[in-house]
Amino acid sequence: MTLTTYDIDLDKNPANFQPLTPLTFLERAASVHPERTAIIHGSLRRSYRDFYARSRRLASALAKCGIGRGDTVSVVLPNTPAMLECHYGVPMAGAVLNTLNTRLDARIIAFSLEHSGAKILITDREFSGIVKAALELSSVKPLVIDYDDPEFSGSGERLGEIEYEDFLADGDPDFSWSLPRDEWDAIALNYTSGTTGDPKGVVYHHRGAYLLAIGNIVIGGMGQHPVYLWTLPMFHCNGWCFPWSLSIVAGTHVCLRAVRAKPMYDAIADHGVTHLCGAPIVMSTLLNAPVAEKRPLPHIVRFFTAAAPPPEAVLAAMKDAGFNVTHLYGLTEVYGPAVVNEWHEEWNGLDSAEYAAKKARQGVRYPVLEALDVLNPETMQPVPADGATLGEVMFRGNVVMKGYLKNPGATAKAFEGGWFHSGDLGVKYPDGYIQLKDRSKDIIISGGENISSIEVEDALYKHPAVQAAAVVAMPDEKWGETPCAFVELKPDEAASAEDLIAWCKQHLASYKCPRTVVFTELPKTSTGKIQKFCLRELARAQP
Template identity: 80%
Template sequence: MMTSTAYDIDLDRNPANFQPLTPLTFLERAAAVFPDHTAIIHGPLRRTYAEFYARSRRLASALAKHGISRGDTVAALLPNTPAMLECHYGVPMTGGVLNTLNTRLDAAIIAFSLDHGEAKVLIADREFSKTVKAALALCKVKPLVIDYDDPVYDGPGERLGSIEYEDFLVTGDQDYAWAMPADEWDAITLNYTSGTTGDPKGVVYHHRGASLLATSNVVTCGMAKHPVYLWTLPMFHCNGWCFPWSISILAGTHVCLRQVRAKAMFDALADHGVTHLCGAPIVMSTLVHAPEEERRHFSQTVSFFTAAAPPPEAILAAMKQAGFEVVHLYGLTETYGPSVVNDWQRDWDALSGPEQAALKARQGVRYPALEALDVLDPETMQPVPRDGETMGEVMFRGNVVMKGYLKNPKATQAAFAGGWFHSGDLGVRYADGYVQLKDRSKDIIISGGENISSIEVEDALYKHPAVQAAAVVAKPDEKWGETPCAFIEFKPGRSATEAEIIAWCREHLAAFKCPRTVVFAEIPKTSTGKIQKFRLRETARGL
């Protein structure tokens, strides 16, 4: 029991000295201090911070008039548009919970998410009306459907709702007196995991974690005042890694992007002076392999933050030459997106290219907002030796770990067993404390009793001059139990034979780690650029 001291007497919390942490105040401050600074660019649209704040309050007011209050779910099926940014503020200003839905999912999963989250409102972009119509026919809930008819979009789609987004905002008050959360532990957003092994799990974020991760992004990314942030990362993915809130801290400019295409990215870099962007390695690949006629010159150095698989050495070199400084991040939906960073040491600058690439491939160390990161033996819950070889499970502990899984106490308890969040990722820890992933626990290949890291094999494949994308999964084998099976996409105009690929691997890996089978085909990816290994495992089993 904690002993009381003089510092505990007559020094209680009160409204003057304690307010719940929330990212909502970031926009309020930006609008007060920099009302005329450009907050949002979307095609020809320019919107100031005063307008951004006023519209977010209008949205909150209109939702409140519709009955949305603390704990009510408002779902949004939107691309990276101004409306999606407004939802990140307007919905929680009512006490409601924002559920951003993956725009690439099918109607059945959208319907499941709407039902499980008990959505009372659905704000949906006209582009996705076919999926929305099918989802609404499947789900049990009957949300108010608000159509978003983006002027930048001129493709097919129909209005399904009873009101359009702009008309809905007109019913709200731009001076709406929104309320701080009663408790910083209150839910702010709901994010569904991919559901590749069953129904998706609903990851719940709180105001405290969103505020801390958003602030930590600014520190970790070394952002100066008024950054220009290009939305190449979907805002539906971990709430855009909390950057919808981060950018308001420094009164930066959001450059919205409906589709991630090379020409649109280069135009934004050249025309708007973009300073920061995030994305999976596929976004880097799109940039460095863009045809010459789609490229534009830009003079500024651009910080590119990437997660998922470590960037291949060739991609890192090409990005640097093109004017990008790549920073490797790591995290999960359950940790508000990235909460681990490959913090670069200055003396590493003197190392050779391959040595730097090896260091950049490590996921790194904890964010300032994360209290603990370690690699533990999941059976004993003890740290593995810091030898860069002994594998364990990467685990997290801190204020930027989710509240838990909505309506799923069994999964929540399993995820938090032993007082740590279990990531399901296998990794090693080096003597300097940096963590490196070796595989997802379900992706490790066990061949003849030996563990083979699919990431290690993929790294060797990416070094081949003809390989643009590579993924390695386990293929059942009567003799060895499992053997590595490689799926490969070639760079435009390049090719290689299966024998050449295997011979290349033998030059870079121990023989037992080399693929026994190579498949040349387009590799299936999620909407956020992650390779769908579960589909590749199904293909490998059928070979």
């Protein structure tokens, strides 16, 4: 490399170069706004001073257990204060936070524990049944810490030798945590939904988490001290990095164990919620709530949604209810949302058809993403910006994952040609906005969760009466999409729709099971390949 005048004797040193990490956001918030409320959970109010101290206690207690750089701490937690503390305390110990989807089945949780080599597992008692089954299946036996949330009124077995608060009590609130050795160090591990076989472990680094957290503040128009309602699961892409974002502006986290209409309206009205994120089902829950559960909103509330673009009728209803909806797009591999349908004021005057067409687009890159394009995956050249030529949506930049844990083949394939290949097919318009047109691998997005049609089909094929099966997405007003199964039975065999749904529930997480089963001869090509595009049309026509 040729040196320029500006390189000579001007080197990186501790005074001018520090690794980027979102952990410093909490340290600053606690220093500048120590008494401001950081967390609301039921009757609990926790200041930034206490939030920071408890996160340091957690880091200290983990360190006393021998947890350090590169170790995995897995958690099975809903949106609670403990989950927020884990987002800081675990990486403060140098470890990697692995947030597990509370809706997964025991086999997948066991796989994740084994694959990540989890040394600690923090689990909420609500999920003790599925976690106990997972621990019995797993060859990895982590130290189990039970979390007793005062807001949980149900029952659940304690699986570990120590409760979360007792574990924290042994930690030092003044624990001297260190910045990561390198901003490229892993901060979090998120497993994909296992759409083709076992899930893949997506590794996030401190630099990407820092940048995406800032990107959220910019895109979300978050000034000082926003109030954020946790409807988006924090186990999903680390809550799109919002656990770290809120500390930048000393905002307030309003925790919510479960998405229910009345608690959401109460939280918005009582705490002055300004922002929330969620899948289309959250909008549906809000809009379809009984009148008795609704409360007048104190101001316009900004709502960020991903998955399929909301129908125009839903957007209009949300606006009338006092919500300003912004559509985002991303994947686990890009820390959650990295694309936004950034709205232009002049588009408000468009006629309904043009307005809806603009709203249907996924949009443009986040400011913290360096490049977004639609490329021909064979030539790696951009497709024409004509809104018609299909290509693959690809990402490049600092908010793209490190890669897939222990899977160099999948990592190399994902980064082929110097871009991250999303697997999503789309088009690009003359103004640079992109729009998805299809999803590869026939993924069904139901309530914000990815469901593999192949996985559901595999379960159906195991039934002794099933000769052939194909599963496609069926539009659903509440969930966005649900699996619809088309089945051919073997000659002289019998099974009802209820039989097959019950069978699937024995082999799959309940949200992956088909809601509708249609018995029919499957349309096939001359080579015997099932024509799923025909089935999608049939699914759309189902009552």
